Amino acid sequence: MTLSFQQILSRISFSVLAALIGICFALPLIWFLFAPFNARAELGLEIPSPFTLKNFFTVFENTFAMRGLLNSFIQSIGGVVLVGFAATLAAYALSRSDIPGKKSITYLLLLFSSVVSGSAAMVPIFLIVSKLGLIDTHVAVILVFAGGLLPTAMFILRDFIDGIPKSYEESAMVAGASSMQAFRDVALPVIRPGIVVVVVWAFVNIWGSFLIPFILLRSDELMPASVAIYSFYSEAGTPIVTLLAAYALIYSFPVISLYLFVNWKFGFRFFGGIKA
Amino acid sequence: MASISFQNVTKSFGDFNAVSNASFEINDGEFICLLGPSGCGKTTSLRMIAGLETPTSGRIYIGDKDVTGLHPRDRKISMVFQDYALYPHMNISQNIAYPLKVRGENEATRGERAQEVADVLKIGHLLDRLPAQISGGQQQRTSLARALVNPSQVYLFDEPLSNLDAKLRLEARGFLHHLQHSMGMTSVYVTHDQAEAMALATRVAVMDQGRIVQFATPMEIYRKPATTFVANFVGNPPMNLLPVEAMVEDNRLKVKADGLDVADIPMQRSFAEAVANNPNITLGVRPEHLRATAEAENVVRGKLFANENMGAEKLVTIERPDAARFTARIFTDDDIILSEDVALGFSSQHISLFDTDGNRLALDDE
Numbered sequence: 265m266t267l268s269f270q271q272i273l274s275r276i277s278f279s280v281l282a283a284l285i286g287i288c289f290a291l292p293l294i295w296f297l298f299a300p301f302n303a304r305a306e307l308g309l310e311i312p313s314p315f316t317l318k319n320f321f322t323v324f325e326n327t328f329a330m331r332g333l334l335n336s337f338i339q340s341i342g343g344v345v346l347v348g349f350a351a352t353l354a355a356y357a358l359s360r361s362d363i364p365g366k367k368s369i370t371y372l373l374l375l376f377s378s379v380v381s382g383s384a385a386m387v388p389i390f391l392i393v394s395k396l397g398l399i400d401t402h403v404a405v406i407l408v409f410a411g412g413l414l415p416t417a418m419f420i421l422r423d424f425i426d427g428i429p430k431s432y433e434e435s436a437m438v439a440g441a442s443s444m445q446a447f448r449d450v451a452l453p454v455i456r457p458g459i460v461v462v463v464v465w466a467f468v469n470i471w472g473s474f475l476i477p478f479i480l481l482r483s484d485e486l487m488p489a490s491v492a493i494y495s496f497y498s499e500a501g502t503p504i505v506t507l508l509a510a511y512a513l514i515y516s517f518p519v520i521s522l523y524l525f526v527n528w529k530f531g532f533r534f535f536g537g538i539k540a
Numbered sequence: 541m542a543s544i545s546f547q548n549v550t551k552s553f554g555d556f557n558a559v560s561n562a563s564f565e566i567n568d569g570e571f572i573c574l575l576g577p578s579g580c581g582k583t584t585s586l587r588m589i590a591g592l593e594t595p596t597s598g599r600i601y602i603g604d605k606d607v608t609g610l611h612p613r614d615r616k617i618s619m620v621f622q623d624y625a626l627y628p629h630m631n632i633s634q635n636i637a638y639p640l641k642v643r644g645e646n647e648a649t650r651g652e653r654a655q656e657v658a659d660v661l662k663i664g665h666l667l668d669r670l671p672a673q674i675s676g677g678q679q680q681r682t683s684l685a686r687a688l689v690n691p692s693q694v695y696l697f698d699e700p701l702s703n704l705d706a707k708l709r710l711e712a713r714g715f716l717h718h719l720q721h722s723m724g725m726t727s728v729y730v731t732h733d734q735a736e737a738m739a740l741a742t743r744v745a746v747m748d749q750g751r752i753v754q755f756a757t758p759m760e761i762y763r764k765p766a767t768t769f770v771a772n773f774v775g776n777p778p779m780n781l782l783p784v785e786a787m788v789e790d791n792r793l794k795v796k797a798d799g800l801d802v803a804d805i806p807m808q809r810s811f812a813e814a815v816a817n818n819p820n821i822t823l824g825v826r827p828e829h830l831r832a833t834a835e836a837e838n839v840v841r842g843k844l845f846a847n848e849n850m851g852a853e854k855l856v857t858i859e860r861p862d863a864a865r866f867t868a869r870i871f872t873d874d875d876i877i878l879s880e881d882v883a884l885g886f887s888s889q890h891i892s893l894f895d896t897d898g899n900r901l902a903l904d905d906e
Contacts, residue, residue, distance in 0.1 A: 437591075437613055440613045440690070454628060
């Protein structure tokens with residue numbers, strides 16, 4: 265195959281452009297991987313020499329930061345369980361039942377959710393939580409996150425369930441299963457990839473969120489990692505880059521491992537029972 | 541096994557009547573095909589027997605029991621779905637045995653029964669596979685095995701063969717016929733394929749726009765279609781239909797159209813009124829009753845339009861002066877040499893007549 269001069273030129277310029285864009289994304293990630301192992305890390309990119317784990321040991325000694333990670337786990341897992349459970353049941357009902365106006369209900373919820381979880385609603389949310397006497401509790405954070413994420417989770421899941429033929433459950437019911445058994449034995453396993461997507465999405469959302477726990481919580485013992493990360497700023501407000509980098513790597517670890525785990529364990533392999 | 545009875549069953553979706561006031565009886569051990577084009581209400585009727593749809597009005601009985609509002613699980617039925625609906629997360633054995641599982645059979649019995657049924661259907665070696673790992677034909681047999689594993693009163697089939705390729709479909713059709721004959725199970729089978737209905741059914745219910753147009757044995761539907769719709773739907777190629785003008789003369793019926801010579805038809809009671817009210821009737825002849833000869837009781841003439849060789853037979857189509865086409869199935873191994881002008885002959889016993897509204901004008905001995 266011979267290429268004209270113009271084609272060669274356009275291919276070269278495309279590759280150069282793609283490489284430039286790629287570098288813009290890659291540089292922070294490379295810094296993110298190198299800096300934690302460098303005793304003199306700066307904001308510039310530098311290969312660690314010597315390679316050290318000293319930053320991590322210092323971070324492990326910071327009990328506030330360590331408890332922050334535990335708190336993040338409590339709040340994320342609490343929120344994920346609540347969102348996963350409620351969204352599955354709600355989405356299944358919205359997809360399969362003949363409730364009149366179910367479409368508008370879903371859209372209305374979705375519309376409101378973008379308001380509720382946004383910072384615009386922080387004042388009323390704070391007031392409600394305060395009236396309930398839940399300020400400075402994990403429950404407050406979990407409930408507010410669940411409320412904010414549920415409509416979108418429901419929406420995603422409902423779309424997913426809509427795409428699954430009803431004949432799965434129908435065949436189960438004809439075979440002698442009750443509606444409940446059909447849901448548990450047949451629908452739930454088939455919906456599972458969708459639930460997993462929603463769960464991962466909700467986990468990442470809660471894990472990385474700063475504003476809501478920062479406002480609803482008071483005591484240091486309850487602050488999640490996203491807030492605790494500020495303990496690596498000096499009094500003057502300048503970041504201690506070495507420790508910040510090490511903590512950031514630890515902080516990102518659960519999210520990365522969750523992705524890897526889900527990809528390995530579930531993936532999207534349950535297809536083939538329905539002949540299209 | 542049990543009989544099924546529909547009593548004035550109507551099913552509406554909003555303003556649309558999917559099934560309008562259908563009443564029929566299915567006897568114990570019969571194999572009934574619901575035949576019709578898409579949207580005629582055949583699948584809705586089947587789903588009402590299964591309990592997956594509830595009738596808007598009317599009652600449905602299985603045996604002596606009114607099942608109109610009953611949950612599907614309480615109807616003692618089995619059903620094969622068009623898309624098979626195999627559970628993708630269960631292996632073939634678990635799929636087949638699922639009806640036993642929900643009825644509380646223990647695991648050993650379930651495994652045994654699944655193996656038995658699977659062996660009969662020649663999928664016994666696939667029990668450990670997942671549905672995604674077997675072929676379409678094997679999936680179809682798995683869904684059939686799941687329907688057969690638990691004895692039921694009624695077996696329902698929703699176009700079970702429509703997703704198979706042509707060769708497998710014929711094979712599966714033969715197998716279903718054999719199965720039904722040896723087990724004598726009451727079956728209701730939905731299809732839009734008239735050949736399937738003719739081959740399998742003890743009786744066929746032809747449906748159109750939510751109504752049952754004709755409910756009779758396959759031979760009767762083939763020989764004496766009740767309406768032009770049935771005549772057009774059953775048979776491949778369908779019955780040739782030709783608008784003609786009818787006249788009564790000397791107590792005999794004469795029909796006339798360009799290029800058509802039809803011997804007088806002895807006057808029948810059923811004709812008299814219809815022809816008097818409206819002389820524009822329709823004459824029908826099946827393609828296989830036409831011969832490539834002008835020496836016959838009745839002859840239809842036209843210009844050669846197409847001459848297709850199908851192997852066992854030849855399909856000769858002529859175009860008539862009024863642009864209507866007539867197709868003949870001619871069974872011969874010889875090449876037929878046709879000139880531009882073709883005459884096709886047929887005998888009087890093969891004529892069907894329909895009134896202006898498309899309803900059959902019955903001969904008095906029918």
